[in-house]
Amino acid sequence: MSFAAIRDKVRAAEPLSLEDGVALYEHPNFMEVGALANEVRERLHGDRTFFNRNMHINATNVCEASCMFCSFARLKVGDADAYTMTHEEAFGRLRARLAAKDEITEIHIVNGLHPGLPFDYYTELLAGLKRIQPSIHLKAFTAVEIFYFAKKFGMPVADVLAQLRAAGLDSLPGGGAEIFAPRVRKKICDDKCTGDEWLDVHRTAHRMGLRSNCTMLYGTIETLEERVDHMLRLRALQDETGGFQTFIPLAFHPDNNALMKLPGPTGTEDLRTYAVARLMLHNIPHIKAYWIMLGVKTAQTALWFGADDLDGTVQEERIYHMAGAETPQVMSPAEIVRIIRNAGRMPVERDTLYNVLAEGAALASDKPYRRDVRRSLEVVS
Amino acid sequence: MSAPATEDSRPAVAAPESLASLDLFALGRRAAAARDARWGGRGFFVRTRAEDAGTIVPFPFKLGEDDAERLARLAEIAAAASPPWGIMPAPVGEPFGLDTLRCFALCRLALPRVAHVLADVTTLGPRLAQMTFGFGADELYAPIVAERALRLGANSNNPALTRKEAITLLRGAGLSPCERMADGSLQEVAP
Numbered sequence: 001m002s003f004a005a006i007r008d009k010v011r012a013a014e015p016l017s018l019e020d021g022v023a024l025y026e027h028p029n030f031m032e033v034g035a036l037a038n039e040v041r042e043r044l045h046g047d048r049t050f051f052n053r054n055m056h057i058n059a060t061n062v063c064e065a066s067c068m069f070c071s072f073a074r075l076k077v078g079d080a081d082a083y084t085m086t087h088e089e090a091f092g093r094l095r096a097r098l099a100a101k102d103e104i105t106e107i108h109i110v111n112g113l114h115p116g117l118p119f120d121y122y123t124e125l126l127a128g129l130k131r132i133q134p135s136i137h138l139k140a141f142t143a144v145e146i147f148y149f150a151k152k153f154g155m156p157v158a159d160v161l162a163q164l165r166a167a168g169l170d171s172l173p174g175g176g177a178e179i180f181a182p183r184v185r186k187k188i189c190d191d192k193c194t195g196d197e198w199l200d201v202h203r204t205a206h207r208m209g210l211r212s213n214c215t216m217l218y219g220t221i222e223t224l225e226e227r228v229d230h231m232l233r234l235r236a237l238q239d240e241t242g243g244f245q246t247f248i249p250l251a252f253h254p255d256n257n258a259l260m261k262l263p264g265p266t267g268t269e270d271l272r273t274y275a276v277a278r279l280m281l282h283n284i285p286h287i288k289a290y291w292i293m294l295g296v297k298t299a300q301t302a303l304w305f306g307a308d309d310l311d312g313t314v315q316e317e318r319i320y321h322m323a324g325a326e327t328p329q330v331m332s333p334a335e336i337v338r339i340i341r342n343a344g345r346m347p348v349e350r351d352t353l354y355n356v357l358a359e360g361a362a363l364a365s366d367k368p369y370r371r372d373v374r375r376s377l378e379v380v381s
Numbered sequence: 382m383s384a385p386a387t388e389d390s391r392p393a394v395a396a397p398e399s400l401a402s403l404d405l406f407a408l409g410r411r412a413a414a415a416r417d418a419r420w421g422g423r424g425f426f427v428r429t430r431a432e433d434a435g436t437i438v439p440f441p442f443k444l445g446e447d448d449a450e451r452l453a454r455l456a457e458i459a460a461a462a463s464p465p466w467g468i469m470p471a472p473v474g475e476p477f478g479l480d481t482l483r484c485f486a487l488c489r490l491a492l493p494r495v496a497h498v499l500a501d502v503t504t505l506g507p508r509l510a511q512m513t514f515g516f517g518a519d520e521l522y523a524p525i526v527a528e529r530a531l532r533l534g535a536n537s538n539n540p541a542l543t544r545k546e547a548i549t550l551l552r553g554a555g556l557s558p559c560e561r562m563a564d565g566s567l568q569e570v571a572p
Contacts, residue, residue: 028555031413031515035406266553267508268515297509301478304405342444343479344405 021228024276030268037275037306045308049345051336054106054312060084063112067189106352109140113148126168137170137352143201144176147193157204174213181226206243214244219252219265231280238283246286249273271305278306303343337363401448412486412517424556425520426547429563435466442484443473455491467497482516489517503540514554
Protein backbone atom coordinates (compact mmCIF):
# COMPACT_ATOMS: atom_id res chain seq x y z
CA MET A 1 0.00 0.00 0.00
CA SER A 2 1.50 3.34 -1.04
CA PHE A 3 1.66 6.29 1.32
CA ALA A 4 -0.74 8.18 -0.93
CA ALA A 5 -3.27 5.35 -0.68
CA ILE A 6 -2.94 5.30 3.12
CA ARG A 7 -3.41 9.06 3.19
CA ASP A 8 -6.60 8.67 1.16
CA LYS A 9 -7.91 6.10 3.63
CA VAL A 10 -7.09 8.38 6.57
CA ARG A 11 -8.85 11.33 4.94
CA ALA A 12 -11.86 9.13 4.23
CA ALA A 13 -11.85 8.02 7.89
CA GLU A 14 -11.35 4.38 6.91
CA PRO A 15 -9.65 2.14 9.48
CA LEU A 16 -6.06 1.27 8.59
CA SER A 17 -4.86 -2.33 8.33
CA LEU A 18 -1.86 -4.11 9.82
CA GLU A 19 -0.04 -3.68 6.52
CA ASP A 20 -0.85 0.04 6.49
CA GLY A 21 0.57 0.46 9.98
CA VAL A 22 3.79 -1.33 9.14
CA ALA A 23 4.10 0.74 5.96
CA LEU A 24 3.80 3.91 8.04
CA TYR A 25 6.55 2.67 10.35
CA GLU A 26 8.77 1.86 7.35
CA HIS A 27 8.09 5.04 5.39
CA PRO A 28 11.45 6.74 4.86
CA ASN A 29 10.24 10.22 5.82
CA PHE A 30 9.03 10.50 9.43
CA MET A 31 7.92 14.09 8.76
CA GLU A 32 5.34 12.96 6.19
CA VAL A 33 3.89 10.41 8.62
CA GLY A 34 3.85 13.10 11.30
CA ALA A 35 2.08 15.62 9.06
CA LEU A 36 -0.66 13.08 8.30
CA ALA A 37 -1.10 12.27 11.98
CA ASN A 38 -1.28 15.98 12.70
CA GLU A 39 -4.18 16.28 10.26
CA VAL A 40 -6.12 13.74 12.31
CA ARG A 41 -5.09 15.33 15.60
CA GLU A 42 -6.28 18.74 14.43
CA ARG A 43 -9.46 17.28 12.96
CA LEU A 44 -10.29 15.82 16.38
CA HIS A 45 -9.02 18.52 18.72
CA GLY A 46 -7.82 21.54 16.74
CA ASP A 47 -5.03 23.16 18.74
CA ARG A 48 -6.44 22.08 22.09
CA THR A 49 -3.91 20.27 24.23
CA PHE A 50 -4.91 18.71 27.53
CA PHE A 51 -3.24 18.37 30.90
CA ASN A 52 -4.36 17.79 34.46
CA ARG A 53 -3.17 18.32 38.02
CA ASN A 54 -2.31 15.01 39.51
CA MET A 55 0.00 13.13 41.83
CA HIS A 56 1.36 9.62 41.75
CA ILE A 57 1.41 7.13 44.59
CA ASN A 58 3.47 4.00 44.04
CA ALA A 59 2.62 2.38 47.35
CA THR A 60 5.00 -0.57 47.07
CA ASN A 61 7.74 -1.73 44.75
CA VAL A 62 7.78 -5.28 46.14
CA CYS A 63 6.73 -7.41 43.18
CA GLU A 64 6.36 -11.08 42.39
CA ALA A 65 6.84 -10.47 38.69
CA SER A 66 10.34 -10.17 37.29
CA CYS A 67 9.80 -8.29 34.04
CA MET A 68 13.08 -7.77 32.23
CA PHE A 69 12.37 -4.15 31.30
CA CYS A 70 11.51 -3.03 34.83
CA SER A 71 13.84 -0.99 37.02
CA PHE A 72 11.24 -0.33 39.72
CA ALA A 73 10.43 -3.74 41.19
CA ARG A 74 12.27 -5.29 44.12
CA LEU A 75 11.44 -8.95 44.27
CA LYS A 76 11.28 -9.46 48.01
CA VAL A 77 10.51 -7.56 51.17
CA GLY A 78 13.90 -6.68 52.62
CA ASP A 79 15.68 -6.33 49.27
CA ALA A 80 17.76 -3.19 49.03
CA ASP A 81 15.49 -0.25 48.18
CA ALA A 82 12.34 -2.34 48.69
CA TYR A 83 9.55 -0.33 50.29
CA THR A 84 5.87 -0.55 51.16
CA MET A 85 4.05 2.54 52.36
CA THR A 86 1.82 2.39 55.38
CA HIS A 87 -1.60 3.89 54.80
CA GLU A 88 -0.60 6.88 56.87
CA GLU A 89 2.48 7.45 54.69
CA ALA A 90 0.31 7.39 51.56
CA PHE A 91 -2.32 9.63 53.15
CA GLY A 92 0.42 11.99 54.30
CA ARG A 93 1.48 12.57 50.71
CA LEU A 94 -2.01 13.71 49.78
CA ARG A 95 -2.34 15.85 52.89
CA ALA A 96 0.98 17.52 52.06
CA ARG A 97 -0.24 18.43 48.58
CA LEU A 98 -3.50 19.81 49.93
CA ALA A 99 -1.70 21.76 52.65
CA ALA A 100 0.39 23.35 49.90
CA LYS A 101 -2.88 24.53 48.28
CA ASP A 102 -2.18 22.28 45.33
CA GLU A 103 -5.53 21.76 43.63
CA ILE A 104 -4.94 18.27 42.32
CA THR A 105 -7.89 16.47 40.82
CA GLU A 106 -6.43 12.97 40.38
CA ILE A 107 -4.26 10.42 42.14
CA HIS A 108 -2.62 7.84 39.90
CA ILE A 109 -1.84 4.68 41.86
CA VAL A 110 0.27 1.86 40.44
CA ASN A 111 2.17 -0.71 42.49
CA GLY A 112 4.22 -3.87 42.41
CA LEU A 113 2.49 -7.25 42.82
CA HIS A 114 3.15 -7.59 46.56
CA PRO A 115 2.62 -11.20 47.70
CA GLY A 116 2.03 -10.35 51.35
CA LEU A 117 -0.52 -7.55 51.40
CA PRO A 118 -4.17 -8.37 52.15
CA PHE A 119 -6.94 -7.13 49.87
CA ASP A 120 -8.13 -4.67 52.47
CA TYR A 121 -4.75 -2.88 52.23
CA TYR A 122 -5.91 -1.71 48.82
CA THR A 123 -9.53 -0.98 49.68
CA GLU A 124 -8.49 0.98 52.75
CA LEU A 125 -5.91 2.87 50.70
CA LEU A 126 -8.65 4.06 48.36
CA ALA A 127 -11.20 4.69 51.08
CA GLY A 128 -8.72 6.66 53.20
CA LEU A 129 -7.71 8.90 50.31
CA LYS A 130 -11.38 9.59 49.58
CA ARG A 131 -12.03 10.43 53.23
CA ILE A 132 -9.31 13.07 53.06
CA GLN A 133 -10.50 14.52 49.74
CA PRO A 134 -13.89 13.18 48.61
CA SER A 135 -13.72 14.94 45.24
CA ILE A 136 -10.39 13.44 44.22
CA HIS A 137 -10.47 11.03 41.27
CA LEU A 138 -8.70 7.74 42.01
CA LYS A 139 -7.21 6.22 38.86
CA ALA A 140 -5.76 3.12 40.36
CA PHE A 141 -4.35 -0.35 39.70
CA THR A 142 -3.31 -1.62 36.30
CA ALA A 143 -5.11 -4.57 34.74
CA VAL A 144 -2.09 -6.64 35.76
CA GLU A 145 -2.73 -5.78 39.42
CA ILE A 146 -6.47 -6.40 39.10
CA PHE A 147 -5.85 -9.79 37.53
CA TYR A 148 -3.31 -10.58 40.28
CA PHE A 149 -5.83 -9.67 42.98
CA ALA A 150 -8.43 -11.93 41.34
CA LYS A 151 -6.09 -14.90 41.36
CA LYS A 152 -4.55 -14.25 44.76
CA PHE A 153 -7.79 -13.56 46.60
CA GLY A 154 -9.90 -16.08 44.67
CA MET A 155 -12.45 -13.67 43.25
CA PRO A 156 -13.74 -13.02 39.74
CA VAL A 157 -12.30 -9.88 38.14
CA ALA A 158 -15.75 -8.28 38.24
CA ASP A 159 -15.95 -8.77 42.01
CA VAL A 160 -12.46 -7.31 42.53
CA LEU A 161 -13.44 -4.26 40.52
CA ALA A 162 -16.78 -3.93 42.33
CA GLN A 163 -15.14 -3.99 45.76
CA LEU A 164 -12.45 -1.54 44.74
CA ARG A 165 -15.09 0.70 43.21
CA ALA A 166 -17.11 0.61 46.41
CA ALA A 167 -13.96 1.73 48.25
CA GLY A 168 -13.38 4.66 45.90
CA LEU A 169 -11.93 3.46 42.60
CA ASP A 170 -12.99 5.77 39.76
CA SER A 171 -11.06 4.51 36.72
CA LEU A 172 -8.15 2.33 35.64
CA PRO A 173 -4.76 3.44 34.36
CA GLY A 174 -3.46 1.82 31.20
CA GLY A 175 -0.22 0.25 32.36
CA GLY A 176 0.91 -3.35 32.12
CA ALA A 177 -0.17 -3.89 28.52
CA GLU A 178 3.47 -3.96 27.31
CA ILE A 179 3.17 -5.78 23.95
CA PHE A 180 0.36 -8.30 23.57
CA ALA A 181 2.26 -10.71 21.29
CA PRO A 182 2.86 -13.95 23.25
CA ARG A 183 6.37 -14.28 21.77
CA VAL A 184 7.40 -10.97 23.35
CA ARG A 185 5.59 -11.48 26.65
CA LYS A 186 7.21 -14.88 27.07
CA LYS A 187 10.63 -13.27 26.84
CA ILE A 188 10.20 -10.02 28.74
CA CYS A 189 7.30 -10.53 31.17
CA ASP A 190 6.48 -14.20 31.32
CA ASP A 191 5.01 -14.15 34.84
CA LYS A 192 2.51 -11.40 34.12
CA CYS A 193 -1.05 -11.86 32.83
CA THR A 194 -1.42 -12.56 29.11
CA GLY A 195 -2.50 -10.00 26.57
CA ASP A 196 -5.97 -11.55 26.40
CA GLU A 197 -6.27 -11.43 30.19
CA TRP A 198 -5.18 -7.75 30.20
CA LEU A 199 -7.83 -6.94 27.59
CA ASP A 200 -10.46 -8.90 29.48
CA VAL A 201 -9.92 -6.88 32.67
CA HIS A 202 -10.51 -3.68 30.71
CA ARG A 203 -13.51 -5.21 28.94
CA THR A 204 -15.02 -6.06 32.33
CA ALA A 205 -14.28 -2.59 33.70
CA HIS A 206 -15.83 -0.90 30.68
CA ARG A 207 -18.98 -3.01 30.99
CA MET A 208 -19.25 -1.87 34.60
CA GLY A 209 -19.12 1.73 33.42
CA LEU A 210 -15.53 2.43 34.40
CA ARG A 211 -13.33 4.33 31.94
CA SER A 212 -9.71 3.34 31.43
CA ASN A 213 -6.56 4.17 29.51
CA CYS A 214 -4.32 1.89 27.46
CA THR A 215 -0.60 1.73 26.76
CA MET A 216 2.08 0.06 24.68
CA LEU A 217 5.68 -0.42 25.75
CA TYR A 218 7.86 -0.06 22.65
CA GLY A 219 11.57 -0.33 22.00
CA THR A 220 12.47 -3.70 23.54
CA ILE A 221 12.46 -6.80 21.34
CA GLU A 222 9.17 -6.41 19.51
CA THR A 223 8.82 -6.19 15.74
CA LEU A 224 6.96 -3.43 13.93
CA GLU A 225 4.22 -5.95 13.10
CA GLU A 226 3.85 -6.74 16.80
CA ARG A 227 3.47 -3.05 17.65
CA VAL A 228 0.77 -2.55 15.04
CA ASP A 229 -0.97 -5.79 16.07
CA HIS A 230 -1.02 -4.45 19.64
CA MET A 231 -2.74 -1.28 18.47
CA LEU A 232 -5.25 -3.25 16.43
CA ARG A 233 -6.24 -5.36 19.42
CA LEU A 234 -6.85 -2.22 21.46
CA ARG A 235 -8.85 -0.77 18.60
CA ALA A 236 -11.01 -3.91 18.43
CA LEU A 237 -11.84 -3.70 22.14
CA GLN A 238 -12.62 -0.01 21.75
CA ASP A 239 -15.05 -0.87 18.95
CA GLU A 240 -16.71 -3.29 21.35
CA THR A 241 -16.89 -1.17 24.52
CA GLY A 242 -15.87 2.45 23.83
CA GLY A 243 -14.29 2.60 27.27
CA PHE A 244 -10.75 3.71 26.47
CA GLN A 245 -10.07 7.40 26.82
CA THR A 246 -6.41 7.69 25.99
CA PHE A 247 -3.63 5.69 24.40
CA ILE A 248 -0.17 6.24 25.85
CA PRO A 249 2.89 4.92 24.00
CA LEU A 250 5.59 4.19 26.58
CA ALA A 251 9.20 4.30 25.41
CA PHE A 252 11.44 1.64 26.91
CA HIS A 253 14.11 3.10 29.19
CA PRO A 254 17.17 0.85 29.13
CA ASP A 255 18.97 1.82 32.32
CA ASN A 256 19.03 -0.22 35.55
CA ASN A 257 17.30 -3.30 34.15
CA ALA A 258 18.01 -6.64 32.52
CA LEU A 259 17.62 -5.20 29.00
CA MET A 260 20.17 -2.43 29.42
CA LYS A 261 22.17 -3.67 26.46
CA LEU A 262 19.35 -2.62 24.15
CA PRO A 263 19.68 0.91 22.74
CA GLY A 264 16.15 2.11 23.50
CA PRO A 265 14.08 4.07 21.01
CA THR A 266 15.46 7.19 19.34
CA GLY A 267 13.77 10.58 19.00
CA THR A 268 12.36 10.03 15.52
CA GLU A 269 11.19 6.55 16.54
CA ASP A 270 9.27 8.16 19.41
CA LEU A 271 7.64 10.68 17.09
CA ARG A 272 6.84 8.05 14.49
CA THR A 273 5.21 5.82 17.11
CA TYR A 274 2.98 8.67 18.27
CA ALA A 275 2.04 9.41 14.68
CA VAL A 276 1.30 5.78 13.79
CA ALA A 277 -0.78 5.43 16.95
CA ARG A 278 -2.88 8.48 16.06
CA LEU A 279 -3.46 7.08 12.59
CA MET A 280 -4.22 3.50 13.63
CA LEU A 281 -6.40 4.28 16.66
CA HIS A 282 -9.06 6.43 15.03
CA ASN A 283 -11.62 5.36 17.68
CA ILE A 284 -9.60 6.27 20.79
CA PRO A 285 -10.11 9.98 21.41
CA HIS A 286 -6.78 10.99 22.91
CA ILE A 287 -3.08 10.21 22.49
CA LYS A 288 -0.98 11.17 25.48
CA ALA A 289 2.67 12.24 25.36
CA TYR A 290 3.66 11.25 28.88
CA TRP A 291 6.33 13.89 29.54
CA ILE A 292 7.80 12.19 32.57
CA MET A 293 8.88 9.25 30.45
CA LEU A 294 9.40 10.90 27.07
CA GLY A 295 11.26 13.97 28.28
CA VAL A 296 9.82 17.44 28.00
CA LYS A 297 11.43 18.27 24.63
CA THR A 298 10.19 15.16 22.87
CA ALA A 299 6.78 15.33 24.54
CA GLN A 300 6.35 18.90 23.34
CA THR A 301 7.32 17.95 19.80
CA ALA A 302 4.92 15.00 19.89
CA LEU A 303 2.10 17.55 20.14
CA TRP A 304 2.60 18.01 16.38
CA PHE A 305 2.91 14.29 15.68
CA GLY A 306 -0.49 13.11 16.86
CA ALA A 307 -0.47 13.69 20.62
CA ASP A 308 -3.02 16.01 22.22
CA ASP A 309 -2.34 15.43 25.92
CA LEU A 310 0.73 15.93 28.12
CA ASP A 311 -0.53 14.12 31.24
CA GLY A 312 -0.27 16.11 34.43
CA THR A 313 1.81 17.90 36.97
CA VAL A 314 2.82 14.57 38.58
CA GLN A 315 4.87 14.29 41.74
CA GLU A 316 7.10 11.57 43.09
CA GLU A 317 7.03 9.41 40.00
CA ARG A 318 9.31 6.45 40.76
CA ILE A 319 8.85 3.83 38.07
CA TYR A 320 10.55 5.66 35.21
CA HIS A 321 13.04 7.48 37.38
CA MET A 322 14.42 4.18 38.62
CA ALA A 323 14.87 3.33 34.92
CA GLY A 324 17.02 6.39 34.32
CA ALA A 325 14.45 9.02 33.34
CA GLU A 326 16.13 12.43 33.57
CA THR A 327 12.99 14.52 33.74
CA PRO A 328 11.98 16.43 36.85
CA GLN A 329 9.37 14.69 38.98
CA VAL A 330 6.96 17.59 39.03
CA MET A 331 5.94 20.48 36.77
CA SER A 332 3.72 23.33 37.81
CA PRO A 333 0.54 24.03 35.84
CA ALA A 334 2.15 27.29 34.68
CA GLU A 335 5.14 25.38 33.30
CA ILE A 336 2.91 22.96 31.44
CA VAL A 337 0.86 25.83 30.04
CA ARG A 338 4.06 27.51 28.86
CA ILE A 339 5.30 24.34 27.14
CA ILE A 340 1.99 23.87 25.35
CA ARG A 341 1.75 27.48 24.31
CA ASN A 342 5.35 27.48 23.08
CA ALA A 343 4.37 24.56 20.87
CA GLY A 344 1.77 26.77 19.22
CA ARG A 345 -1.06 24.87 20.87
CA MET A 346 -3.89 25.91 23.17
CA PRO A 347 -3.67 24.57 26.73
CA VAL A 348 -6.79 23.08 28.31
CA GLU A 349 -6.87 21.87 31.88
CA ARG A 350 -9.00 18.76 32.20
CA ASP A 351 -9.97 16.30 34.88
CA THR A 352 -9.38 12.56 34.52
CA LEU A 353 -12.54 12.04 32.46
CA TYR A 354 -11.69 14.95 30.13
CA ASN A 355 -14.18 17.37 31.62
CA VAL A 356 -12.78 20.80 30.78
CA LEU A 357 -11.77 22.75 33.89
CA ALA A 358 -10.01 25.77 32.43
CA GLU A 359 -8.99 27.12 29.06
CA GLY A 360 -8.75 30.33 27.07
CA ALA A 361 -8.50 33.51 29.13
CA ALA A 362 -8.06 31.59 32.37
CA LEU A 363 -4.82 30.21 30.99
CA ALA A 364 -3.81 33.27 29.02
CA SER A 365 -0.70 34.07 30.99
CA ASP A 366 2.02 32.16 32.77
CA LYS A 367 0.76 33.43 36.10
CA PRO A 368 -0.98 31.06 38.51
CA TYR A 369 -4.67 30.90 37.79
CA ARG A 370 -7.75 29.66 39.52
CA ARG A 371 -9.99 27.16 37.87
CA ASP A 372 -13.69 27.67 37.65
CA VAL A 373 -14.80 24.21 38.63
CA ARG A 374 -18.36 25.13 37.82
CA ARG A 375 -17.32 25.02 34.19
CA SER A 376 -16.80 21.27 34.44
CA LEU A 377 -19.47 20.62 31.88
CA GLU A 378 -17.85 19.77 28.60
CA VAL A 379 -16.54 16.26 28.15
CA VAL A 380 -14.04 16.07 25.32
CA SER A 381 -14.15 12.65 23.72
CA MET B 382 32.27 1.18 3.37
CA SER B 383 31.88 1.93 -0.30
CA ALA B 384 33.90 4.26 -2.49
CA PRO B 385 34.66 7.75 -1.15
CA ALA B 386 32.25 10.50 -2.06
CA THR B 387 33.16 14.12 -2.64
CA GLU B 388 31.76 17.35 -1.22
CA ASP B 389 28.90 18.58 -3.34
CA SER B 390 29.26 22.21 -4.31
CA ARG B 391 25.80 22.76 -5.72
CA PRO B 392 24.18 25.89 -4.33
CA ALA B 393 21.48 25.46 -1.75
CA VAL B 394 17.89 26.43 -2.46
CA ALA B 395 17.45 30.16 -1.96
CA ALA B 396 15.71 31.27 1.20
CA PRO B 397 11.98 31.91 0.70
CA GLU B 398 10.82 35.44 1.37
CA SER B 399 8.50 34.80 4.24
CA LEU B 400 9.76 31.92 6.30
CA ALA B 401 8.18 33.23 9.46
CA SER B 402 4.70 32.60 8.08
CA LEU B 403 5.23 28.89 7.43
CA ASP B 404 3.84 26.28 9.76
CA LEU B 405 6.07 23.64 11.31
CA PHE B 406 5.71 20.98 8.63
CA ALA B 407 5.96 23.40 5.72
CA LEU B 408 9.12 24.87 7.21
CA GLY B 409 10.56 21.44 7.91
CA ARG B 410 9.80 20.17 4.42
CA ARG B 411 11.48 23.16 2.80
CA ALA B 412 14.52 22.93 5.02
CA ALA B 413 14.93 19.21 4.44
CA ALA B 414 14.48 19.72 0.70
CA ALA B 415 17.17 22.43 0.73
CA ARG B 416 19.50 20.12 2.62
CA ASP B 417 18.80 17.22 0.26
CA ALA B 418 19.25 19.40 -2.81
CA ARG B 419 22.73 20.15 -1.58
CA TRP B 420 23.75 16.87 0.01
CA GLY B 421 21.63 14.28 -1.71
CA GLY B 422 20.02 12.80 1.37
CA ARG B 423 23.30 12.30 3.17
CA GLY B 424 23.85 12.95 6.87
CA PHE B 425 27.39 13.39 8.14
CA PHE B 426 29.31 12.45 11.25
CA VAL B 427 32.95 12.83 12.18
CA ARG B 428 35.23 10.76 14.36
CA THR B 429 38.26 13.03 14.14
CA ARG B 430 37.68 16.50 12.78
CA ALA B 431 40.43 17.59 10.37
CA GLU B 432 42.76 20.34 11.61
CA ASP B 433 41.98 22.50 8.60
CA ALA B 434 38.23 21.91 8.88
CA GLY B 435 36.12 24.94 8.08
CA THR B 436 34.79 27.44 10.57
CA ILE B 437 31.75 26.45 12.59
CA VAL B 438 29.81 29.46 13.87
CA PRO B 439 27.52 28.97 16.86
CA PHE B 440 24.07 30.55 16.53
CA PRO B 441 22.77 31.25 20.04
CA PHE B 442 19.00 31.27 20.35
CA LYS B 443 16.69 31.42 23.30
CA LEU B 444 13.07 30.95 24.10
CA GLY B 445 10.93 34.03 23.56
CA GLU B 446 12.62 35.24 20.39
CA ASP B 447 10.41 35.25 17.33
CA ASP B 448 11.33 34.11 13.84
CA ALA B 449 11.79 37.68 12.65
CA GLU B 450 14.46 38.37 15.26
CA ARG B 451 16.32 35.22 14.33
CA LEU B 452 16.04 35.90 10.63
CA ALA B 453 17.50 39.37 11.16
CA ARG B 454 20.53 37.91 12.91
CA LEU B 455 20.87 35.18 10.30
CA ALA B 456 20.78 37.84 7.56
CA GLU B 457 23.93 39.36 9.05
CA ILE B 458 25.71 36.03 8.81
CA ALA B 459 24.38 35.51 5.29
CA ALA B 460 25.74 38.88 4.21
CA ALA B 461 29.29 38.18 5.38
CA ALA B 462 31.88 38.38 2.63
CA SER B 463 33.18 34.97 3.57
CA PRO B 464 30.43 32.75 4.96
CA PRO B 465 31.34 30.12 7.54
CA TRP B 466 31.63 26.45 6.60
CA GLY B 467 28.92 25.51 9.05
CA ILE B 468 26.46 26.90 11.56
CA MET B 469 25.55 25.24 14.83
CA PRO B 470 22.36 26.44 16.54
CA ALA B 471 23.16 26.73 20.24
CA PRO B 472 20.30 27.03 22.71
CA VAL B 473 20.74 29.45 25.59
CA GLY B 474 19.29 27.61 28.54
CA GLU B 475 17.27 24.42 28.30
CA PRO B 476 16.03 24.05 24.70
CA PHE B 477 12.37 23.57 23.96
CA GLY B 478 11.57 20.99 21.31
CA LEU B 479 9.59 22.84 18.68
CA ASP B 480 11.41 26.11 19.13
CA THR B 481 14.66 24.31 18.43
CA LEU B 482 13.37 22.53 15.34
CA ARG B 483 12.07 25.80 13.91
CA CYS B 484 15.40 27.47 14.53
CA PHE B 485 17.24 24.72 12.65
CA ALA B 486 14.95 25.09 9.67
CA LEU B 487 15.47 28.87 9.61
CA CYS B 488 19.24 28.39 9.70
CA ARG B 489 19.14 26.05 6.72
CA LEU B 490 16.83 28.23 4.65
CA ALA B 491 18.20 31.66 5.50
CA LEU B 492 21.85 30.75 4.88
CA PRO B 493 22.04 29.35 1.35
CA ARG B 494 25.80 29.99 1.21
CA VAL B 495 26.51 28.08 4.44
CA ALA B 496 27.11 24.44 3.55
CA HIS B 497 26.42 22.70 6.85
CA VAL B 498 23.94 22.92 9.72
CA LEU B 499 25.23 20.95 12.69
CA ALA B 500 23.24 19.28 15.47
CA ASP B 501 25.16 19.35 18.74
CA VAL B 502 24.31 16.33 20.87
CA THR B 503 25.85 17.96 23.94
CA THR B 504 23.31 20.77 24.06
CA LEU B 505 20.31 19.04 22.46
CA GLY B 506 20.54 15.46 23.68
CA PRO B 507 20.46 12.58 21.20
CA ARG B 508 16.66 12.51 20.79
CA LEU B 509 16.20 16.16 19.87
CA ALA B 510 19.42 16.15 17.84
CA GLN B 511 18.00 13.36 15.70
CA MET B 512 14.76 15.25 15.15
CA THR B 513 16.65 18.26 13.75
CA PHE B 514 17.52 16.16 10.68
CA GLY B 515 13.89 16.46 9.68
CA PHE B 516 14.38 20.24 9.80
CA GLY B 517 17.47 20.80 7.68
CA ALA B 518 20.42 19.66 9.80
CA ASP B 519 22.97 17.60 7.89
CA GLU B 520 25.78 16.89 10.34
CA LEU B 521 25.88 15.27 13.76
CA TYR B 522 28.24 17.00 16.16
CA ALA B 523 29.09 14.57 18.95
CA PRO B 524 32.13 12.83 20.39
CA ILE B 525 32.32 9.47 18.61
CA VAL B 526 33.78 6.84 20.94
CA ALA B 527 34.66 3.17 20.64
CA GLU B 528 32.54 2.21 23.64
CA ARG B 529 30.04 4.42 25.48
CA ALA B 530 29.46 4.20 29.21
CA LEU B 531 25.81 3.80 30.24
CA ARG B 532 24.06 7.10 30.84
CA LEU B 533 23.66 6.67 34.58
CA GLY B 534 24.10 8.96 37.58
CA ALA B 535 26.72 11.64 36.99
CA ASN B 536 27.11 10.27 33.49
CA SER B 537 23.45 10.69 32.63
CA ASN B 538 24.06 13.55 30.18
CA ASN B 539 26.97 11.91 28.40
CA PRO B 540 26.75 13.17 24.80
CA ALA B 541 29.14 10.58 23.37
CA LEU B 542 27.88 8.18 20.71
CA THR B 543 29.46 5.09 19.29
CA ARG B 544 29.97 5.02 15.53
CA LYS B 545 27.14 2.49 15.32
CA GLU B 546 24.83 4.75 17.34
CA ALA B 547 25.63 7.72 15.10
CA ILE B 548 24.83 5.65 12.02
CA THR B 549 21.59 4.36 13.58
CA LEU B 550 20.60 7.88 14.54
CA LEU B 551 21.14 9.23 11.02
CA ARG B 552 19.39 6.27 9.36
CA GLY B 553 16.47 6.63 11.76
CA ALA B 554 16.10 10.20 10.54
CA GLY B 555 15.86 8.92 6.96
CA LEU B 556 19.37 9.92 5.86
CA SER B 557 22.27 7.97 4.34
CA PRO B 558 25.12 8.12 6.86
CA CYS B 559 28.38 9.48 5.53
CA GLU B 560 31.58 9.70 7.56
CA ARG B 561 33.85 12.72 7.23
CA MET B 562 37.38 11.37 7.51
CA ALA B 563 40.37 13.02 9.17
CA ASP B 564 41.77 14.00 5.76
CA GLY B 565 38.50 15.73 4.88
CA SER B 566 37.30 13.08 2.45
CA LEU B 567 33.85 11.55 2.74
CA GLN B 568 33.02 7.86 3.07
CA GLU B 569 29.50 6.66 2.48
CA VAL B 570 28.52 4.01 5.02
CA ALA B 571 27.38 0.86 3.25
CA PRO B 572 23.71 -0.05 3.93
